[in-house]
Amino acid sequence: MLDGAIYDGWEVSHPSVGQRSYLYPLAPIRVGTAAVESLTGYISRLAAAHAVQTGALILHELRARIPCTKGVSAGRASKNLSQSSFYVDVHSLNGVGTRVRAWVSQLEQLTCVPRLDLLTVLPWANTISCVHLLRTRRVWCPSCYGAEVGSMQPPYERLLWGFQVVTACPVHRRPLESVCPSCGQTQYVLSSRSLPGCCSRCYHWLGRAGESASVDPELTEPIAVAEMVGALLAASPTLPAEFGLDLLRENVRGIMWGAGGYK
Numbered sequence: 001m002l003d004g005a006i007y008d009g010w011e012v013s014h015p016s017v018g019q020r021s022y023l024y025p026l027a028p029i030r031v032g033t034a035a036v037e038s039l040t041g042y043i044s045r046l047a048a049a050h051a052v053q054t055g056a057l058i059l060h061e062l063r064a065r066i067p068c069t070k071g072v073s074a075g076r077a078s079k080n081l082s083q084s085s086f087y088v089d090v091h092s093l094n095g096v097g098t099r100v101r102a103w104v105s106q107l108e109q110l111t112c113v114p115r116l117d118l119l120t121v122l123p124w125a126n127t128i129s130c131v132h133l134l135r136t137r138r139v140w141c142p143s144c145y146g147a148e149v150g151s152m153q154p155p156y157e158r159l160l161w162g163f164q165v166v167t168a169c170p171v172h173r174r175p176l177e178s179v180c181p182s183c184g185q186t187q188y189v190l191s192s193r194s195l196p197g198c199c200s201r202c203y204h205w206l207g208r209a210g211e212s213a214s215v216d217p218e219l220t221e222p223i224a225v226a227e228m229v230g231a232l233l234a235a236s237p238t239l240p241a242e243f244g245l246d247l248l249r250e251n252v253r254g255i256m257w258g259a260g261g262y263k
Helices: 039-049 054-062 083-088 090-094 098-111 217-238 245-258
Strands: none
Touching: 039 054, 039 090, 039 098, 054 098, 083 090, 090 098
C-alpha cells in the first residue's frame, strides 16, 4: 500500500526552442575578414550540407521562390527555369542590385541565418559601381584549399576571388588559378555540379600543399591590390546604415586634410 507522503509539486517550465529553419542553418565562414565566403560559394556548401547537388537545390528550392526583378513577371517567381542561361551570369549574385537582395532575403528566410548580405558587395552598394566589378569565371588559390579534404576548416570560395581586379592571393602570395590541372577547363563561378574545393567539371581536387617558395616581384602590386580589397570586405559589418557615397567622400576629405592634403 502506498504511503500518504506528500511531495513538493514540480515546476515544469517550457524549454526555449529557437525558430525552425526550412534549410539547414549553415553558418557563413570568416565574416568580417578579408577571407569572407562568397554567396555563390555558400549556396554550394548549403547543397553539400543537404547531400544534394548544387543544381538540385537551386532548381527545386531556391529559384522557384525568387521573384523576378525585371520584365512583365517582376514580383513573381519565374516559370522559365532554364539552367544554362542562369549559370552564365550567376556571378552577379555576389554583387549588388535588387536581384542580389532578393536572393539574400530568401536564403535568410530559409536558413534563419542573418546578414548573408555580408557575403556579397551589397554593404558597399551605394559607393561603388558594379561595372566590370566581378569576373564571370571561377578562380582560386590552391594553397587556400590545401593538400586534401579533411582539414580543420572546410574548403570554401572566397568573395575576394570574385573581383576582377584581384589576381593574386594576399595570404600565400601567389597568382590565382582558373584552369583545372586535371581536365584543363575553366568553370562558371557557380554551376549545377559545384562542390567546394573541387573542379565542377571533373571533380578533381584543386588544392595543393605549401606556399610559393619566393614571391615574384611582378606580384607586388597585385598582392597590394588584393590586400586593399580584402580590407574593404573586412570592414563591411561595421559600415553604418547611412553609409553612402557622400559619407565616403567626407571621410576621404578628412583623411586628406589630416595628411596635409587640400592645402
